[in-house]
Amino acid sequence: MEGFIYPNEGIIEWDLLIVIYPYITGLVAGAFVVSSLYHVFGLGRLKTVARFSLITALAFLLVTPLPLVVHLGRPERALEMFLTPNLTSAMSVFGYIWFFYLLILVAEVWLVFRQDIIRYARTAQGTRKTVFSVLSLGVLETTDESRSVDGKLIKVLAFIGIPVAFLLHGYVGFIFGAVKANPWWSTPLMPIIFLLSAIVSGIALLIVLYLVVSRIRRATVDHRCLHFMALWLGGFLSAAVVVEGLEVFSMLYEQEESWDIIYQLITRKIATSYFGIQFVLGSLLPLIVLGATALASIQERVKTGLIFIASSLVLIGVFAMRWNVVIGGQLISKSLRGFNDFVIPLWGLNGIITTAVIFALPFILLAVFTHFIPPWQEDGQKPERKPLGLRSSGLV
Template sequence: MMVENLIWGYVYPNEAEIQWSVLIVLYPYITGLVAGAFIASSLYHVFGKKEIKPVARFALLTALSFLLVATMPLLTHLGHPERGIEIMFTPHLTSAMSGFGYIYSFYLIVVVLEIWLSFREDIVKTALNSQGWKKLLYSGLALFSYDISEKALHEDEKLAKKLAIIGIPSAAFLHGYVGFIFGGIKANPWWSTPLMPLIFLMSAIVSGIALLILLYIASMKLRKRAIDHKCLHSLAHYLWIFLILDVALELLEIVSMKYESLEDIEIINRLLSDKIAFTFYGVQLTLGILIPFILLLLVGIMKNRETLKMIMISVSSIFVVIGVFAMRWNVVIGGQEISKSLSGTLTYEPVFFSQEGVLPAIIILAIPFVILVVVTRILPPWKDMEEEVPESKPKSTIKHLY
């Protein structure tokens, strides 16, 4: 397609090519899944929500699997990925981007330590009941410490809770920081808003819980085990609550822009009515928020019909993860489609086979699921997920939703 057909209005000559591709869309999306999954696990480890226990350890493994891949979109985007480590050793301290390496490293340590403490009893038992290379592997994972007395396990639980408490603000910083990077770019009217870090954080929690729901249902179906509907409904309940907060912040941002009607409102209107109209109104707001909101509301009102409610929760979760990806797309790509002249727009045309194309993005997004399969074989979380939990009586009024 000719470049002239991708441009509307007046743009600067050096803006013909959009620099931040689908990989940069994927970066905040993956970090959001990490933060959301970790916060979901903290509902049990910190706030003592017993109904979340079946997926608490599984959520930690999910967070780790995606966390290990969180830097890959950025490194692939770089012309020289090997230089990425330089940001750790020669940081520009006044740059927001320089803080990512330290936040990421600290958060990774917290997640790994909490996983180790949560699984230490299982690791030690496996080491004591194994032979050969398997015994050596699990002994190494246990750090050759085999004390699983009641006192030792109690200390592990206390320390794991402290790490989870530390991990909550760390997760918030990890993803709120991404929103801060965009919100701090004053020259771009679509990005420059103090609500951006909060919007990124809320949508991260929403996407993480939705992903956890899908993974929990899929894993139970693949293992042919019964789903704990009390746990599933509780996750759906928290998804519904955070979905309300998410849409409130997103709409508040748009309403404030419209109400203020600054000099850049015309280009914002052009962006919303043309460039990202489908992905914003159709995918992000309707598919990703409105439909899941209605479905989850119906789940809370309905009596019995657990299979139907599970399907509705699954569909809602699928729509949510798609909608949050659309939100990341609208922020990253939509912001770049506004010319710095504020009098024109550009069009991003994704390429499939390219270093920054769709294919590498698909591969990177698939890697965490492969890692999750591996880590669940090494550290099986199924004991918690397959425990028999008595089902609670369903509530039928909106006042007592879920």
């Protein structure tokens, strides 16, 4: 602690769990956008990862509320949000947005994989056959007409899901932007910043996962798809950097009474994570690398490695952004004359170990999903013989 802070400001209430909550939520929104670019807007070059991005979004969406539930002193009271609704509370409304989005995503995943589910229900044996028979809802035959109807429904659900996905993550930025007492949070640009960084992190995650999974499966990388994702990543990353820069520039230009404490915050308290990690390592360097892969004449293998490195740096940079917003904002005293301190605990419900376990859960779910229904073949094609699964990933 330094300077003058009020006696009730000695504890940072929103800790590491609240940092990864918007981070995981953003990965959901970004992954869903990639899927929708194919299903709604017909960007055929994303066909290779369209189904994979959809189940990635589902795996992460299922884990999204967990950091909040664990953070509660009484986790069982989370259900009160549904039993005693308060529609004037932004935090309460999140539960309904999340549940509605979950229904859309589950329905879309079922429709996209319906042909595979029916095929496995007819050809599998034992427990696996029973599971897929239940998932098929008793329908084991398809026609050209039913496939056409499925395609139309997929497009409708993906179209509806886009604004819901944006609302899901824009709401997180709204929560922080609506805190008028905190000058680091209170800005109308906060929902836009969170939304853009969400799309950026989701695309970067898909690139990293696609390359890692292709390596595990010993499958050939679709470079046309990879370069297209890298192009979209560079575009959204450029927009995110500009908006984040405008946020600080507007504070600098207005020179309100809170600017002095904000200036000290970004130049001293969080200078390394803000300028060093968020902007230089996680934004500017990836932009340079992505630009080089798009414009320079480089060997395909080198391009792939550079895109992987750039995407990994983007994921680190977006996490740093979440840290700087959530933790950085709480370091500022309400007096605007001092700073609080925050030390990350290793153990406990709010510690690094718990956070790491929660963050690992969606990857485990994704491995389970891809084990039972490999997303690497399109409808009507034979399933590939080397799906990413529990055996190939060494989990069993």
